[in-house]
Amino acid sequence: MTFVATVGEILVEILADTPGTGFRHAQPLSGPYPSGAPAIFIDQVGKLGVPCGIVGAVGNDDFGWLNIDRLRSDGVDVSAITVIDGATTGSAFVRYRRSGERDFVYNIKDSASGQLMIDMAGATLLDKTTHFHLTGSSATSESIREAVRVAIETVKAHGGTLSFDPNLRKELLDDSEPRAFFDWVLERTDIFLPSGEEVFLFASARKPETAANELIARGIPLVVIKNGDRGAAAYQEKGTVAMPAYQVEEIDPTGAGDCFCAAFVACHLNGKDLETSLRYANAAGGRQVTARGPMEGTSSLAELDEWISATATTTSA
Amino acid sequence: MTFVATVGEILVEILADTPGTGFRHAQPLSGPYPSGAPAIFIDQVGKLGVPCGIVGAVGNDDFGWLNIDRLRSDGVDVSAITVIDGATTGSAFVRYRRSGERDFVYNIKDSASGQLMIDMAGATLLDKTTHFHLTGSSATSESIREAVRVAIETVKAHGGTLSFDPNLRKELLDDSEPRAFFDWVLERTDIFLPSGEEVFLFASARKPETAANELIARGIPLVVIKNGDRGAAAYQEKGTVAMPAYQVEEIDPTGAGDCFCAAFVACHLNGKDLETSLRYANAAGGRQVTARGPMEGTSSLAELDEWISATATTTSA
Numbered sequence: 001m002t003f004v005a006t007v008g009e010i011l012v013e014i015l016a017d018t019p020g021t022g023f024r025h026a027q028p029l030s031g032p033y034p035s036g037a038p039a040i041f042i043d044q045v046g047k048l049g050v051p052c053g054i055v056g057a058v059g060n061d062d063f064g065w066l067n068i069d070r071l072r073s074d075g076v077d078v079s080a081i082t083v084i085d086g087a088t089t090g091s092a093f094v095r096y097r098r099s100g101e102r103d104f105v106y107n108i109k110d111s112a113s114g115q116l117m118i119d120m121a122g123a124t125l126l127d128k129t130t131h132f133h134l135t136g137s138s139a140t141s142e143s144i145r146e147a148v149r150v151a152i153e154t155v156k157a158h159g160g161t162l163s164f165d166p167n168l169r170k171e172l173l174d175d176s177e178p179r180a181f182f183d184w185v186l187e188r189t190d191i192f193l194p195s196g197e198e199v200f201l202f203a204s205a206r207k208p209e210t211a212a213n214e215l216i217a218r219g220i221p222l223v224v225i226k227n228g229d230r231g232a233a234a235y236q237e238k239g240t241v242a243m244p245a246y247q248v249e250e251i252d253p254t255g256a257g258d259c260f261c262a263a264f265v266a267c268h269l270n271g272k273d274l275e276t277s278l279r280y281a282n283a284a285g286g287r288q289v290t291a292r293g294p295m296e297g298t299s300s301l302a303e304l305d306e307w308i309s310a311t312a313t314t315t316s317a
Numbered sequence: 318m319t320f321v322a323t324v325g326e327i328l329v330e331i332l333a334d335t336p337g338t339g340f341r342h343a344q345p346l347s348g349p350y351p352s353g354a355p356a357i358f359i360d361q362v363g364k365l366g367v368p369c370g371i372v373g374a375v376g377n378d379d380f381g382w383l384n385i386d387r388l389r390s391d392g393v394d395v396s397a398i399t400v401i402d403g404a405t406t407g408s409a410f411v412r413y414r415r416s417g418e419r420d421f422v423y424n425i426k427d428s429a430s431g432q433l434m435i436d437m438a439g440a441t442l443l444d445k446t447t448h449f450h451l452t453g454s455s456a457t458s459e460s461i462r463e464a465v466r467v468a469i470e471t472v473k474a475h476g477g478t479l480s481f482d483p484n485l486r487k488e489l490l491d492d493s494e495p496r497a498f499f500d501w502v503l504e505r506t507d508i509f510l511p512s513g514e515e516v517f518l519f520a521s522a523r524k525p526e527t528a529a530n531e532l533i534a535r536g537i538p539l540v541v542i543k544n545g546d547r548g549a550a551a552y553q554e555k556g557t558v559a560m561p562a563y564q565v566e567e568i569d570p571t572g573a574g575d576c577f578c579a580a581f582v583a584c585h586l587n588g589k590d591l592e593t594s595l596r597y598a599n600a601a602g603g604r605q606v607t608a609r610g611p612m613e614g615t616s617s618l619a620e621l622d623e624w625i626s627a628t629a630t631t632t633s634a
Contacts, residue, residue, distance in 0.1 A: 027348075
């Protein structure tokens with residue numbers, strides 16, 4: 001029986017209501033919204049009805065319970081979320097500039113998420129996990145990398161599979177230790193899900209297709225490149241499948257990549273073909289950006305079906 | 318030459334726009350507002366034109382610079398605020414219930430403020446300090462109590478004076494170590510500024526006047542009890558002066574006590590009599606609650622004079 005798990009940060013997001021630069025003056029805000037890339041991913045998996053859970057940590061505060069309540073009600077096993085007394089649930093303040101760039105004020109490293117570890121409940125969850133997903137942005141501290149390493153080894157030891165969304169800043173790979181860690185992850189990856197330029201982080205080729213083929217030659221069975229409003233393409237040894245994005249009015253792009261990965265992985269694990277998996281993945285990412293808040297646009301299968309039939313695709317794929 | 322200093326937390330406050338219970342769902346918010354009880358106190362001192370500074374710590378983020386910019390522009394020496402790379406500036410989410418009670422989500426202990434220490438800049442500031450003010454709520458960790466102890470000893474060693482606003486939860490005093498610390502502070506206190514019931518935290522008497530006299534007998538020269546909308550009273554060995562509060566429409570009471578203490582201390586140090594000092598203190602507290610945001614209602618002397626002449630006092634004093 002399929003069970004999808006991930007490990008990583010569970011946060012709240014506070015979103016500025018007006019576009020502009022940063023947080024140096026009081027302004028209208030909205031939140032707290034449940035957030036954190038791995039949390040968004042697993043929420044979208046849960047909404048698609050695939051059994052799943054997350055190993056994470058929150059504080060014993062409203063921000064933590066907001067996330068636990070949301071994930072639970074969307075079908076996610078929350079038994080391995082540790083509630084740490086005296087710690088504060090992590091947060092991210094986000095403001096969009098008019099250019100589309102984002103300014104952030106983060107509290108993650110010193111929040112409950114920074115204390116994440118695999119306890120008994122986490123080990124139990126990983127023991128039944130058939131597919132593990134890593135969002136690279138989670139693995140920014142040595143202690144969390146160690147937890148991820150244990151998680152991947154546990155799942156791989158009983159024949160489970162691994163998907164990996166780099167979702168990380170290039171500068172992180174300038175350090176040899178994270179670089180070695182992500183190379184270790186990539187060696188074990190069954191589905192690699194980079195966004196656009198990220199495919200070049202781990203390949204020497206300078207074109208997406210050749211980079212993907214280079215990674216396939218290294219032993220990754222399936223490379224899926226997310227190209228946002230230009231759609232997505234899945235590369236395998238036997239060939240490539242590309243699918244166009246949907247035409248959407250973007251309200252808030254945060255979380256689109258996580259929803260894409262979740263829908264792709266959920267469909268693929270359920271035996272859907274690449275074309276169908278990419279279609280649902282593009283739809284999950286597209287529908288997500290039409291909602292304000294990083295986890296507010298996750299979708300059920302019925303919602304995706306309805307949305308797909310009502311929404312046109314772009315012409316470029 | 319007078320120089321007032323304090324030590325403690327510098328925070329941002331995020332204020333819920335609607336009354337209700339807590340932060341378990343997304344809602345309209347406003348902020349970040351500069352905040353932190355000692356920061357509010359010292360901002361009000363600065364606005365009254367009294368030379369002053371604060372020893373504190375913020376993260377190298379918009380929340381930290383927002384506070385530094387505000388304090389500096391209001392006349393506060395910010396040279397002893399440490400900007401800690403990699404730490405997040407502390408925060409408090411505040412929501413008022415319809416009953417007037419408040420719900421909070423704090424990030425203080427694990428924020429930059431939790432790493433506060435007296436470095437070279439702090440020692441330089443304290444060397445020129447003639448009056449030190451402690452807000453009891455700052456002294457909630459052993460490391461911060463140690464910093465406060467050093468600060469008080471430094472200022473007292475060169476003949477400076479000390480004011481102490483307990484501003485603390487009764488439960489904190491159930492622990493013997495904080496209790497011993499606050500007793501140590503009280504032994505050195507020149508102006509004790511409890512709010513209402515707080516006077517009983519350190520006295521056995523059950524009436525304000527007898528409790529104040531008990532503290533005076535213990536060697537505290539001046540006890541000022543803040544009674545909010547019922548005004549304030551100053552107790553000395555030679556007698557009592559009471560002054561009524563002002564009639565205000567309360568928008569946001571946060572910070573009123575800090576502004577009261579600041580105005581009282583500033584006037585008293587400037588040689589004003591108790592009646593005048595209490596009048597300005599009541600006015601500073603009263604004017605503060607008419608503004609939304611914990612530091613948004615601090616006042617210059619001219620603003621207080623204008624406000625006093627335009628605002629009626631209550632009849633109870």
